[in-house]
Amino acid sequence: MTHLSVNLNAIAFLRNRRSVPWPSVVDIARIALDAGADGITVHPRPDERHIRRTDVFELVTLLRQDYPGREFNLEGYPSEDFLTLVERAHPDQVTFVPDDPLQATSDHGWNIEANRAVLAPAISRMKAAGIRVSLFINADPSAPAAAASVGADRVELYTGPYGGALKAEVQAVHLAALKETADAARAAGHNARPGQGGLQVNAGHDLNLINLPPLKHAIPDLAEVSIGHAITADALVYGMAETVRHYKVACS
Known part of the structure; x- marks a missing residue:
């Protein structure tokens, strides 16, 4: 089954519109996890316009104390500040994204060859700390081999x-390109790391209850989806717990 990681950026963004502590990122995370979410994802940006550094450590405490076995995924650009934060928080997975600090949201994957000097040492550093590394990539069949060559464990489509x-x-057309890239990821992983099971595939961005099932059908071994915007929007209609249950069915 594909794991569902609930992205809480939109919840934090709503909280930050006022100088009040609600909605609580931790409380919403607890509701999602109690409803069956397999993990939590956050993307702490340098300006803290949504997720704050304090949120990261409060979520670490929640997951480690109350939900052992559920995963924490931190997203971000591999700057020194972010790498230090990841080492301190020690999530299960870090997803490196090529975001400019001013971007509203992630809108493209890595050009891995052009950024090899940035990515290779950052990946090595994370893996030395025992943290799984995923690279955010476009639907491009040449990208997975490049990701494997710099040491990534997974790619996120x-x-x-x-x-x-x-x-x-x-x-x-886009679905066919995603499937082709996922196929290339399996081959790239096996070729780059014989006997280690291949390069696993995550996916994320603008996935919802309608388009997630066809993606899952096209890529049956999809390891994880990270979904925030649509889950938050659907939670306004169904409530967070029921929304998570709907998405768990879509992931099955």
């Missing part, structure tokens, strides 16, 4: 173009 496609024929 940027599904924004697929999720944002309003016409079925356009969505089908």
